[in-house]
Amino acid sequence: MKSSMKIRKKGMVRTMIYADNAATTKMSRTAIDAMLPYMEEIWGNPSSLYEAGQRAAEALQSARERIAGCIHATSQEIYFTSGGSEADNQAIISAARIGERSGKRHIISSAFEHHAVLHTLKRLEKEGFEVELLDVHGNGMIYPEQVAEAIREDTCLVTIMYANNEIGSVMPISEIGAVCRNKGVLFHTDAVQAAGHLAINVEEENIDMLSLSAHKFHGPKGIGALYARKGIPLTNLIEGGAQERGKRGGTENMPAIMGMAAALEESCANIDVYTERLCRMRNRLLEGLSRIPHSTVNGDMQNRLPGNVHLCFEGIEGESLLLLLDDRGICASSGSACTSGSLDPSHVLLAIGRPHEIAHGSLRLSLSADHTEEEIEEILRVVPEAVDYLRNMSPLWKDKISGRREFLLP
Ligand SMILES: *Cc1c(COP(=O)(O)O)cnc(C)c1O
Numbered sequence: 001m002k003s004s005m006k007i008r009k010k011g012m013v014r015t016m017i018y019a020d021n022a023a024t025t026k027m028s029r030t031a032i033d034a035m036l037p038y039m040e041e042i043w044g045n046p047s048s049l050y051e052a053g054q055r056a057a058e059a060l061q062s063a064r065e066r067i068a069g070c071i072h073a074t075s076q077e078i079y080f081t082s083g084g085s086e087a088d089n090q091a092i093i094s095a096a097r098i099g100e101r102s103g104k105r106h107i108i109s110s111a112f113e114h115h116a117v118l119h120t121l122k123r124l125e126k127e128g129f130e131v132e133l134l135d136v137h138g139n140g141m142i143y144p145e146q147v148a149e150a151i152r153e154d155t156c157l158v159t160i161m162y163a164n165n166e167i168g169s170v171m172p173i174s175e176i177g178a179v180c181r182n183k184g185v186l187f188h189t190d191a192v193q194a195a196g197h198l199a200i201n202v203e204e205e206n207i208d209m210l211s212l213s214a215h216k217f218h219g220p221k222g223i224g225a226l227y228a229r230k231g232i233p234l235t236n237l238i239e240g241g242a243q244e245r246g247k248r249g250g251t252e253n254m255p256a257i258m259g260m261a262a263a264l265e266e267s268c269a270n271i272d273v274y275t276e277r278l279c280r281m282r283n284r285l286l287e288g289l290s291r292i293p294h295s296t297v298n299g300d301m302q303n304r305l306p307g308n309v310h311l312c313f314e315g316i317e318g319e320s321l322l323l324l325l326d327d328r329g330i331c332a333s334s335g336s337a338c339t340s341g342s343l344d345p346s347h348v349l350l351a352i353g354r355p356h357e358i359a360h361g362s363l364r365l366s367l368s369a370d371h372t373e374e375e376i377e378e379i380l381r382v383v384p385e386a387v388d389y390l391r392n393m394s395p396l397w398k399d400k401i402s403g404r405r406e407f408l409l410p
Pocket residue numbers: 022023082083084085086088114116161163164165190191192193213214215216222223224
């Protein structure tokens with residue numbers, strides 16, 4: 001099962017319902033089986049010229065072709081990286097270096113990107129680039145008209161995520177890509193949440209660069225890829241040997257690459273079945289949990305990742321809720337894994353206009369296709385109880401119930 005997790009604590013084994021697949025996923029059996037031969041048998045270096053190395057080189061080439069095939073690219077357009085973050089960094093830095101050669105230093109992005117994008121843009125700002133973050137609509141969407149309006153003569157890059165990792169909204173990528181293509185501006189998309197979950201076609205969707213990460217689609221951690229359309233000169237983040245056509249030094253992580261290729265192929269082959277199943281469970285959860293009084297669903301209802309459930313509950317702290325859920329057997333998240341531990345509310349929820357107080361009370365459940373009906377019903381039983389429990393302990397909530405303070409959500 002990909003959706004349950006065993007935790008050993010003080011000699012006891014607990015089985016948890018794992019509903020945090022946007023943070024990471026359990027590796028599939030297919031992915032693990034695809035990796036083992038590259039640790040046990042074919043462990044040569046693909047750069048070595050003798051037979052044992054060349055066996056690895058052939059496998060590497062086949063993995064590259066299979067991954068390219070899943071997004072309708074060619075194998076020469078795939079560059080392996082250490083994950084989604086590195087792919088985002090390399091795409092953005094490369095576009096910036098291309099831009100500055102012709103004096104173009106304006107970059108368009110959005111306020112709710114992943115920190116791998118936002119922090120890379122911050123670094124470029126310090127170098128003198130001008131970064132314009134588009135406003136996100138209340139439903140979690142960015143529209144092509146916004147991009148068209150923002151593009152200038154000196155724009156060197158538009159980088160807009162394919163699907164948001166917190167609230168699950170899916171952008172009109174093909175239309176945004178078309179706007180950029182027409183105006184001759186490079187278009188990168190962080191597709192880490194989309195790859196393996198939505199059908200991607202870089203050709204038809206006018207995408208110049210795209211980031212993906214294996215551990216978000218039941219592959220191993222620490223491996224990802226950057227797709228860069230033929231002819232786009234990449235800038236190295238890591239200097240070294242001639243690996244990745246000289247654009248990323250370091251001996252290839254063969255087991256991880258083979259695991260990633262297997263996981264992506266498996267996910268893409270099953271996309272229709274998984275989507276149908278996930279949407280059914282997702283809608284049941286959204287419908288059931290939004291009945292909790294003084295709550296709101298975040299993100300767009302139509303353009304939404306199949307497995308994403310995201311709500312805010314007034315009068316509670318998301319962190320308290322997820323710790324309580326942990327105690328009751330459910331692994332969930334208050335938003336992005338990267339900001340947990342900090343007390344600031346999620347930049348994504350602020351970007352869609354949620355007030356601080358509401359943004360603090362967030363819950364994200366991100367599903368995998370093999371949850372059982374019983375697990376979904378268990379979540380529907382436990383979450384409202386936990387919300388009630390926390391609200392009853394809160395002085396702020398007592399003020400609201402007694403009318404001394406206004407409710408912000410109906
Ligand atoms: C997880 C994630 C990343 C980072 O990927 P890593 O492989 O963990 O570096 C980047 N962007 C989005 C949208 C993500 O969800």
